[in-house]
Amino acid sequence: MNTNTLPAFGLGTFRLKDQVVIDSVKTGLELGYRLVDTAQIYGNEAEVGQAIAESGVPRDDIFITTKIWTSNYAKDKLVPSLKESLQKLRTDHVDLTLIHWPSPKNEVPVAEFMGALMDAKAQGLTKRIGISNFNIALMQEAIAAVGAENIATNQIELSPFLQNRKVVDFARSQGIHITSYMTLAYGKALKDPVIEAIAQARGATPAQVVLAWAMQLGYAVIPSSTKRENLANNLLAQQLALDDADMAQIAALDRNERLTSPEGLAPVWD
Known part of the structure; x- marks a missing residue:
């Protein structure tokens, strides 16, 4: 089984830039995000690094994830690019490094970039390695290259409207953790009547309901926000317990509605 434990709750920084990301990360750390x-x-790696440095929270208490971009997958580029990321992040290691998307047109074979990630881990540049946006066939290739026990997570789009069950079930069968991104479906899930009704019944926010649902299924979540109130409220999702009826109602919302599938990057989805 995979011993690569991950925090269940984190702060995403996608689309956040400059002072906005500095403020979001500093506020998040102050509120208890780790x-x-x-x-x-x-x-925004440099700004994230600055925010962490200025937060006063010890580095050892913070779990940092970054992702390698497709132009840096080649064996001779991956480690140098990660070292550059570490400089920006003002740290000598990250806790998790992911391959961000499959290599476009399979230009760099899975075995090559997974091998390079293992090198990075062996050098102490990252404590764990993983993948993002991989379908089952690509997960199988990654497992063949480095072993499932070395793949901490597959970070995938997953929301009440896109529950990605085939990928989840396969990852689970291999002991690979799932990290859910865009869990709130760009805010669309917050306006869903089923979720609103559960939130009302539980005295919770719709966001708390969706995040609690994902965590109860065993996924890690990384919602982002620029507002202190939302950052604080989202964090409280960890205390919210949904019952079987709530979970079943949200399970029924699945409609395979994918919001991100960049042409040239996305694999053939399962």
């Missing part, structure tokens, strides 16, 4: 998720392509 996982911060960034990526090379977000163009």
Whole structure:
């Protein structure tokens, strides 16, 4: 089984830039967030690093995830690119490094970039490695390359409207953790009548309901927000317990509605 434990709750930084991301990360850390998720392509690693440095929270208490961009997958580029990320993040290691998307047109074979990630881990640049946006066939290739026990997570789009059960079931069968991104479906899930009704009945916010649902299914979540009130409210999702009826109602909302599938990057989805 995979011993790569991950915090269940974190702070996403996708689309957040400059002072906005600095403020979001600092506020999040102040409120009690301890996982911060960034990526090379977000163009905010330096600001995330600055926010962490200025937060006063010890580095050892913070779990930092970053993701390697497709142009850095080649064996001779991956480790140097990660070292550059570490400089920006002002740390000598990250806690988790992911391959962000499959290599476009399979230009760099899965075995090559997974091998390079293992090298990065062996050098102490990252404590754990993983993948993002991989379908079952790509997960199988990654497992063949480095072993399932070395793959901490597959970070995938997953929301009440896109429950991605085939990928989840396969990952689970291999002991690979699922991290859910866009869990709130860009806010669409917050306006769903079923979720609103559960929230009302529980005295919770719709966001808390959706995040609690994902965590009860065993997924890690990384919602982002720029508002202190939302950051604080989201954190409280960890205390919310949904019952079987709530979970069944949300399970029924699945309609395979995917919001992100960039042409040239996305694999053939399961």
